[in-house]
Amino acid sequence: MEDQSRTPADERVTDAAPADPVVWDPEADEIAADTRAPSGDRRSRRRWWVVGTALVLLATAVLSWMAIRLTTERATARTLRYDTVSDTEVLLEFDVTRPPDRQAVCLLRAEDNDHATLGVREIIVPASKARTTVVRAPIRTTYQATNAVVDSCRLLA
Numbered sequence: 001m002e003d004q005s006r007t008p009a010d011e012r013v014t015d016a017a018p019a020d021p022v023v024w025d026p027e028a029d030e031i032a033a034d035t036r037a038p039s040g041d042r043r044s045r046r047r048w049w050v051v052g053t054a055l056v057l058l059a060t061a062v063l064s065w066m067a068i069r070l071t072t073e074r075a076t077a078r079t080l081r082y083d084t085v086s087d088t089e090v091l092l093e094f095d096v097t098r099p100p101d102r103q104a105v106c107l108l109r110a111e112d113n114d115h116a117t118l119g120v121r122e123i124i125v126p127a128s129k130a131r132t133t134v135v136r137a138p139i140r141t142t143y144q145a146t147n148a149v150v151d152s153c154r155l156l157a
Helices: 008-015 026-035 039-072
Strands: 076-086 089-097 104-111 117-125 132-140 147-155
Touching (some): 076 147, 089 147
Antiparallel strands (some): 076 089
C-alpha cells in the first residue's frame, strides 16, 4: 500500500539537492589568525619602510648636492706661455679660473722633448676677487726644459 499523505510537491522538495549552508570552521580561522602578523608587527614593518624611504631620499639629496658642488666649484688652469730662462729653470705663465675668494693649488711640470719630467713645482694661487688670475712661476729643472705645463689645479678647503 502506498502512503497517500505524500504529494508530488513533497517529492520535489525532498528530491532536490540540499542547499550548501555556509560552513564556519573556527579551527581554520584560528590557524589563519596565527599566521597573520600581529598588528604591532605590521606597524613596525610600516615604520621601517617609512624610515628606509626617508634615508634613501636623504642620501639622494646629499649625493646630488655634492655632485652639483663638485661640478660647479672647481679650479681650472690654462697654459699661456713658457720661457726657458736657463739650463736649470723655466718660467711658466698660466691663468687659473676658480670661484672668487677661494684659494687653489696647482701642480706645474717642466718637460724635455720626450715629455720626461725634469722639474715639478706646486704653487698656491691666493684668493682674489677676480675669478681668473694670471700667474707667473719659475720651475727648477735638472736639465734644460723644452716645455712647461700646468698638470692640475684644485681648490683648497
